[in-house]
Amino acid sequence: MGLQSFELGLERMVDGVFTRAFKGNVRPIELGRRLLREMDDQRSVDVKGRRIVPNSFVISLSHDDHAGFESIEDALVAELVEASREYAREEGYHFMGPVSVVLRVDPELRSGRFVITSQMKEPTHGQSTASLVLPSGERRPLTGAVVSFGRHPESTIVVNDSNVSRRHAEIRASGRTYVVVDLGSTNGTKVNGIGTNGERVLTDGDIVSFGNTHIRYETS
Secondary structure, rough: OOOOHHHHHHHHHHHHHOOOOOOOOOHEEEEEHHHHHHHHHHEEEEEOOEEEOOOOEEEEEHHHHHHHHHHHHHHHHHHHHHHHHHHHHOOEEEOOOOOOEEEEEEEOOOOEEEEEEEEOOOOHHHHHEEEEEEOOOOOOOOOOOOEEEEEOHHHHEEEEOOOOOOOOEEOOOEEEEEEEEEOOOOOEEEOOEOOOOOOOOOOOOOOEEEEEEEEEEOOO
């Protein structure tokens, strides 16, 4: 999916939420489009041949435009972060660390103008870059502790699905990555639709399925 196609989805996602909520001269979709272009313009290739893109963005706005976003700033930032993650997945881009977006005031800018600067930042010590996206949309950061799944009420993530065993599976840290381990469940555990045998190393964007419940693993 190219930038033009992705912008259509971005416009529905961002402007659909914020069209009537802001009062400045800069539309949220303009910020999203420029942010995605910044990723394209600043991409590079690492020693493993992966296409690496910026993961830290600062959006500078005039005082009036920044004030126009004040009531929706947290929600807007969350949408822009999610848009950048989705675009990276679609384009096969990789991040060096967690994605962050910050809005700030630049008194030198006129209303209607904005500037985006970006960096490729590695995670700071102790900062997790892996997370699970649950069916509800909730993002659960992985901290190195074992995460258990099942119908048992003491599971880290309780899965109310009759096709899921009481103690179904676990996701565990393994070096610098994570693995999913089926615990001998009745219906098995799948990664991207394929059943696992023993441990399975997870990579960014993998869909882990327990019965009819699907969870996405992300590394940024």
